[in-house]
Amino acid sequence: MKENSRIDPKSGHLLISKPFLQDENFVRSVVLLCENSESGAFGLVLNKLSILKLGELVDDLSFLECDVYVGGPVEQNTLHFIYYGEKLLDGSIELGKNLWWGGDFNQLVSYLNQSLIDLDNIRFFIGYSGWTEGQLEAEIEDNTWIVNDNTDLESVLHSSPEELWRIILKNMGGEYQVLANYPIDPRLN
Incomplete structure (x- = not known):
């Protein structure tokens, strides 16, 4: 059996930053990997809230106070989304059982205007996390x-962003439970 950090990363897998990672974009982050191919990888940070609301970014949805997350440091002028449940939108890509990435944005806006999508099952992101060929590996x-690669993706979407990193590591058991309790600044321990 492979150690979890040695699993080949694929779409739908989560990348959990090691506790000593000092890159401010990824400290204690959980990244949903949306694509990993020969040309590079694309993911979305699941647990970093932005200060923006969806209604501030999309004029047709100005009535929505929906949270928006920082998907990563790349192209923070772009908007991305994932949703959980049955496939609702043309062009959505399945990342795992009932977890979808992207799709027809105009169709999404229409569904949101008609309250046809449960906001608890969708998450929006500005920017994304990207890696060039071989960089992620x-x-x-x-x-x-x-x-x-063994996470219940629905529970990930419904977990508190502040606790997500710790919850996933604890649920992985073994040595990962120890990492979940690693202090942010070990000098203060």
Whole structure:
């Protein structure tokens, strides 16, 4: 059996940052990997809230006070989304059982205006996390990320962003439970 950090990362897997990662964009982050191909990887940070609301970003949805997350440091002028449940939108890509990435944005706006989508099952992101060819694999080899392929993705969407990193590590058991309690600044321990 492979150690979790040695699993080949695929769409739908989670990347959990190691507790000593100092990159401010990824400290204690959980990244949903949406795509990993020969040309690079694309993911969305699931647990970093932005200060913006969806209604501030999309004129047709100005009535919505829906949270928006920071998907990563790349192209923070772009809007991305994932949703849980049955496939609702043309062009959505399945990342795991009943978890979908993207799709027809105009169709999404129409459904949101008609209250046809449960806001608890959708998450919006500005920007994304990106890796060039081989970069993600090198970071995993350097022990920057733990790859998790056994997560209940619905519970991930419904977990508190502040606790998500710790919850996932604790649920992984073993050595990962110890990492879940690793202090942010070990000098203060």
